[in-house]
Amino acid sequence: MSLRELPSVDRLLSHEQGQELVARYGHELTLQALRESLQAARQSVRQGAEPPGSQALLQQAAEAIEGLLAPTLRPVINATGVILHTNLGRAPLSRAAQEAMLAAARGYSTLEYDLARGRRGKRQVHAENLLRRLTGAEAAMVVNNNAAAVLLALTALARRKEVVISRSQLIEIGGGFRVPDVMRQSGAKLVEVGTTNRTHLRDYEAALGPRTALILRAHHSNFRIIGFTTEPGLEQMAALGKAHGVPLVDDLGSGTLLDTSAYGLGHEPMVQESLRAGADLVAFSGDKLLGGPQAGILVGRAELVRRLRKHPLARAVRPDKLCLAALSATLVHYLKGEAEREIPIWRMIAAPETRLRARADAWQRHLGRGRVIRSRSTVGGGSLPEETLPTWLLALESPHPNALLRRLRRATPAVIARIEKDQVVLDPRTVLDWQEEGLLAALHAALG
Ligand SMILES: *Cc1c(COP(=O)(O)O)cnc(C)c1O
Secondary structure, three states, rough: OOHOOOOOOOHHHHHHHHHHHHHHHOHHHHHHHHHHHHHHHHHHHHOOOOOOHHHHHHEEEEEEEHHHHHOOOOOOOOOOOEEEHHHOOOOOOOHHHHHHHHHHHHOOOOOHHHHHHHOOOOOOOOHHHHHHHOOOOOOOEEEOOOOHHHHHHHHHOOOOOOEEEEEEHEEOOOOOOOOHHHHHHOOOOOEEEOOOOEEHHHHHHHOOOEEEEEEEEEEEEEOOOOOOOOOOOOHHHHHHHHHHHOOOEEEEEEOOOOOOOHOOOOOEEEEHHHHHHOEEEEEEEEEOOOOOOOOEEEEEEEHHHHOOOOOOHHHOOOOOOOHHHHHHHHHHHHHOOOOOHOOOHHHHHHHHHHHHHHHHHHHHHHHHHEEEEEEEEEEEEEOOOOOOOEEEEEEOOOOOHHHHHHHHOOOOOEEEEEEEEEEEEEEEHOOHHHHHHHHHHHHHHOOO
């Protein structure tokens, strides 16, 4: 019976290589992995295979442990040209934001401590002052993400009451965030007005009543309605709300502090514009066009923000110290007028075509392969649908473009590229300067 030829767990553990595994990964993990490889060996022996030796069993266990411990959240090089790629983590952080995060992570911090008074302080102060100064809002609050910001606003301000919203804005932004569902979750009653393509101010007016808690405007974000369409301007909606004592909440989705139209893109609604138009509360993301960490930001009237802060849900969606550190550092770039230089996504948006072409040319020369072609990059992240920026790509012919994409994904760091007209294409716009070496090494290896 060849099962008996298999070594015991104890034999494997006391083997020199087994001892190495214990030293590296600890007793428990090693023991478990050895048991599992023995279990698998027994199975295959019963099916008629030769029993593996100790070496093979130990090797198998080592590989299993490595596979188990390898991080699944790994850095990748984004060569897709989609700047805010949600699957790839949206916005890379600025150097200052990375450093602020590290400083907050390494030790203790003033997260909720007032140094001047030597006693408990408030977590919300860190970004609030910066946000107020940047947007001119009375008050500001940071939560985990913008979905949480909208949920908190609806729950705290409109539970068991009515929220009036245009039918054209009952959007799904992906990842399961649907405005009607969030509304239901908050306990607010949805009152739809207008039609899919046209909603008038009088539609809103007719829906306002004693049970109305809010008027909500949700930015379409990831789609466009064109043709015979209308929605009232934010000023008109705000004035209507004021006349009836109903606050207007504006979910901007991405929102932006810089004017995207200055970069050859369409105009993405700006946070400052919403506040100026009279929105009482504006919600937007930290990691879309703001270019910071995942966060949801609420700015607006102090009295409303106070109500949000007091709600129990606020505790459940509060931001952590790493987020606040990175967000504050990102906001400082805007205050100093250096956002376009320091915040990676704005550098990408502002990258001149000549520079993109020079980089693609350099890649092509380095590899001695491919052609440099014109194409378009996109903003992504549910902002500015259909809007693109002119770019230059390195295009690689391959008999099996999908196989080449797969080989690039297997590199360390993995390279994510895309296929355009049967060619594998790489867009320099979203490849950070310090990633070029890794990109070229991966390309060399993948092209053989
Ligand atoms: C993206 C978006 C959200 C959700 O923001 P997250 O920060 O991803 O949670 C909510 N509303 C709109 C309109 C959006 O575009």
